[in-house]
Amino acid sequence: MPHTTRIFLSALSLVMLQSQAFAASDASTVDVSLLTSDEKCQMQSYPCVPSSSQSADDVNQLPITINANSTTGNNEKVTYQGDVIVKQGHRTLQSDSMILTTPGDRQVTAEGNVIFNDGEMVIESDRIQSNLTNQDTYVENAKYKMLCQSGRGEAKKVFKNGTTFYQLDDGTFTTCPEENKSWRFGAERIEKKDSDIFADLYGTSFQVLNTPIFYLPYLRVPVEEGRLTGFLFPTIGFLDEKDGVSVQTPFYWNIHPQADMVLTPKYMSNRGTQLTTEFSYLVSPGQGAIIAEYMPDDRLYPTIENSWGVNWTHGGVQNHWAYNLDYSRVSDIDYFDRHTDSEVGKREDSSLLQTADISYRENLWDVSMRVRDFQPLTTLSTVYRLMPQVGFNYYGPNLIGNTRFTLPLSVSRFETDTVNKPDATRFHIEPTLTVPYNKPWLRASAEAKLMYTYYDQDFADGFNENSEHTLASHAERTIPSLKLNTTVILENNLNLLGYDYLQTLEPQVQYLYIKDVDQSNIYNPFDYNGGGYDTVRLQTDYYGLFRPNQYSSVDYINPANQFTLGASMRFYDDSFKERFNVAVGQIFYVDRPFGSEDAGINYSAWALESEINIADHWFFKGAMEYDNNVSDIQFGNALVEYRTEAFFAQSSYRFVSKDYISSTLPSGSTYIDQITDDGISQVGLVTGFPITDNVSLRGQYFYDLTQDIRLENQVGLVYTDACWQLGLTYSQYLLSRDNIKDNPEYDSGVSVSFKLIGLGANAGFGYSDNSKSALGYYNPYGLKN
Missing domain, CATH: 2.20.50 (Outer Surface Protein A; domain 2)
Structure with a gap:
């Protein structure tokens, strides 16, 4: 809800002197007692008491206590003089004097240094008068300050017509602190009905250093929880190469x-x-x-x-x-x-x-x-279009020894407009039996499944003549598989560099058998260049070593007769926060039925992953695959970051070899040179830090070392005051990779942003934390603490 007017409307309506509370009071319910000096000091501190912590109905049921230096009166009129303090729950009213008349017009009048505090707002005024019969209330020269959020302002006069209507004259609002005149909203007159969540503002202005910047003769805004049809904050952009100067004027329609x-x-x-x-x-x-x-x-x-x-x-x-x-x-x-x-x-x-x-x-x-x-x-x-896919999964109840039986099946229809690719209907069923065995120090499971797939494939005449393999109009396969997995959890307490840690070592071994079945008559990504209806090769990492199928779906199921060995080690501090982990693993092949080129290779590349958190300031996350068959790194990535409350710097590097990219492409692919010259090698830096107490800088830079070209760079300066923020950002990022060596195409621009702090996320003109960022910053630290 916009705060621009709600502050001096809805809160003052609460203030309107708790007419109901006084109306419900009589001589028998008013407890006149003396307050201690500590209680008076506590009143002056004005702590925040949000409305969610105690409902208005609950507060209204509490007794009212009144303290004054002197009290005089009779059955018709009671006068309190000198340091008058009225308290009901967390609500307080202070004044120099207060007069309460009970018969006739039933008036209560507080005058001289009047201060009202309801836990969410403090209001100071010269005079408050309320009629307890019709609940008409007048407030003169009111100043208010919100306690649970930023906001303060003034109103010369406030009139509340019973429970149906109130009006404020010369009201203002700002989130700036005292003596800061950077900006404020003002209105000559504000009117609102109690039954309405909206208020009507007449003569509204936005002022900077008490000077009006723009003016609206009339504005209707929400002052309670609700939505209102009307214009939202505009957005203005400058010096963009493509757009030029841009202006956006959003209009909200509460349908x-x-x-x-x-x-x-x-x-x-x-x-x-x-x-x-x-x-x-x-x-x-x-x-x-x-x-x-x-x-x-x-x-x-x-x-x-x-x-x-x-x-x-x-x-x-x-x-x-x-x-x-x-x-x-x-x-x-x-x-x-x-x-x-x-x-x-x-x-x-x-x-x-x-x-x-x-x-x-x-x-x-x-x-x-x-x-x-x-x-x-x-x-x-x-x-391919999926038109449609119908799936069914059955999760059987636990059998003897917690044995689980599941039965997934699906029927899928694949269609494409490409004449050199077939259409197909695929039926797949995969009954699976899993036997788990778990102890505090051990996780073990045995899994057996039978994968049956049937294809009805439609292809154009001559398709098989131009293909290395031959597709079948009707093809089926049955592939059994067995997986045995065991993980042991070992723990050790140790002292390292003067700190106590809990160290865990988790060696893991898995045996996987998937029968080698001829699948060349099925359109798949292993035998066919670009093949696979919804199946592609997945990237290998440490956890991918234990994945049964190295492909995303079932158009190709890789045969396997292999052992996977891996181990992870973790360090936890004395508060059980994970500070370090490392995992390494490798596959050892009993045999390799993948093709002649792999016949002499008995093991996969090593996969390594690690994360580090040093004192909650230094962070590292990295992964690498090293193939000792060719003595070369296949891919790797690393992120190093230093972070404090006001400063962060993150550097990153990503590498993928050309050989690894080629291995993920379908067999027989010849367009690797169209994808990359020499693999992928990219570096990046993202940083943000304060220059002065009010000025901060944020920037990022990404560069492709292989192509020798910038991917993106951005730098921005932000000036932050107590209640407003101004930013200047220059950004440039690559639009097109076509012929990037000769003529790269970039989009660049300078943007100016302005934000009023305390008015919500959209209270500004073109404000953005990360203008036109294509890459940007993300938290590299993935440990689950």
């Missing part, structure tokens, strides 16, 4: 308590106007959003007309049903090159995802149906 819409026109001086519409809704089967972007003409791309993009997402659970939808489409394949800040959809492998699934779940079984399509974003895309 229904369960539906709303944000319409955002964006004017770009170099290009024209784009409209973005975001519709959100909440229904019984879940919630969703529809984002649509439209630009009729683009001066920067004059040949493009009616450029648009749309994305619909939905997710929800209702009883035993679960629903998920993510559908995206754009007007053309170059849409995201022109609109780099687009929020439309998810992109996978140069394609735009279009998927939906529905599932029904019981304790022992579930059934699901999924459809998946893509919109290609390149002319070379050959992805």
Whole structure:
């Protein structure tokens, strides 16, 4: 909820002197007692007492105590003089004098240095008067300060008409501290009905150093929990090479308590106007959003007309049903090159995802149906549509000795528009029997499964004539597998460099057998260049060494007769925080039925992973695969970071050899040179630190050593005051990798951002913590503490 007016409206309505509390009071309920000096000092400290900690109804039931230097009166009028303190629960009212009249008009008047504190706000005024009969209340020269969040302001006069209406004259609000006049909001008059969550502001202005910057004759805003149709904070961008000067003016439409819409026109001086519409809704089967972007003409791309993009997402659970939808489409394949800040959809492998699934779940079984399509974003895309896939899973109850039986099966239909790739219907069933055996120091399991797959494949005439292998119109395979896995957990207490640690050593051994079955008559990623309906080769790491299948799905199931040996070691400090771990492993092949080129290789590459946390300031995370068959590193990555509250610096390096990339491509692939010249070798640096108490710098730089080219660089300066923030950012990042050695294409720009601190995430003009970042910072430390 915007704080720009709520502060001196809703809080003052609580203040309006607790008319109900006094109205409920009489001579029998008012307990006149003396307060100690400690209690008076506690009042002056004004601690935050959030409304969530004690309801208003509970406070209203508490007794009222009144302390004053002198008290005079009768049945018609009571006068309190000198250091008057009224207390009810955590609410207090202080004044020089207070008069309470009970018959007739039933008035209570507090005058002279009036201070009211309800735990969430402190209000000072010259005079407060309230009628206990009709609850009309007047407050003069009010100053308020919020206790549980930033905010303070003034109002010359406040009038509350019973329980139906109140009005404030010359009200202001700012989150700046006392004597700081950087900015504030002001209104000549504010009116609100108690039954309404909105307030009407007349003569509203935004002021800097008490000087009005912009003025609105009328504004209607929410002052309680609720939503209001109207304009949101604008966003302004400067000096962008592509867009030029840009202005966004979002408009919020509160359609229904369960539906709303944000319409955002964006004017770009170099290009024209784009409209973005975001519709959100909440229904019984879940919630969703529809984002649509439209630009009729683009001066920067004059040949493009009616450029648009749309994305619909939905997710929800209702009883035993679960629903998920993510559908995206754009007007053309170059849409995201022109609109780099687009929020439309998810992109996978140069394609735009279009998927939906529905599932029904019981304790022992579930059934699901999924459809998946893509919109290609390149002319070379050959992805498959899943039209549809029906899946069933049965989870049998534990048998003797906690033995578990599961039965997953699926029927999938794959279709493509590429003439040199087949369509197919696939049936797969995988009954699995698992026998676990667990002790505090031991984890062991035996798993046996039988994988049966049947294919009905449709391919164009002449497909087999141009292929090294021969596909079958009807193909089936049955592959049994056995996996035995054992992990031993050893613990040791030790003292290292004067610190006590708990050390664990977890050696792990696994035997895996998967029968070697001829699968060449199935379109798969091992035998066919680009083959596989929904199956690709997975990257190997330490945990991947223990993965039964090295492929993502079942179009190719790699045969295996092998042992995997690995071990991990961990160090925990005296508070059981994990400070260090390292894991290393390797596969030893009993035989290699993968092909003649692997016949003489008896073991895989070594896989190594490690993480380090030193004193919660230094962090390291790295992984590497070293193949001693060729005495070369296949891939590696490392992140080193130093972090304190005000400073962080993270350096990273990523390497993938050309041989490793080639090994992940289908057999017979010849386009490795089109992918890379000499593998991948990239470095990066991300840092942020204060220059002065108010000025901080943040920057990042990423460079491709193999291609000898910048990937992205960004530097920004931010000035932060007590209640506002100003940033200046220069960013540049690579747009296209086509002919990058000769003519790389970049997008660059300078952005200016401004933010009012204390008014929420969107209270600013073009504010961004990480403008146009394609890579950026992420926490490298993955230990689960």
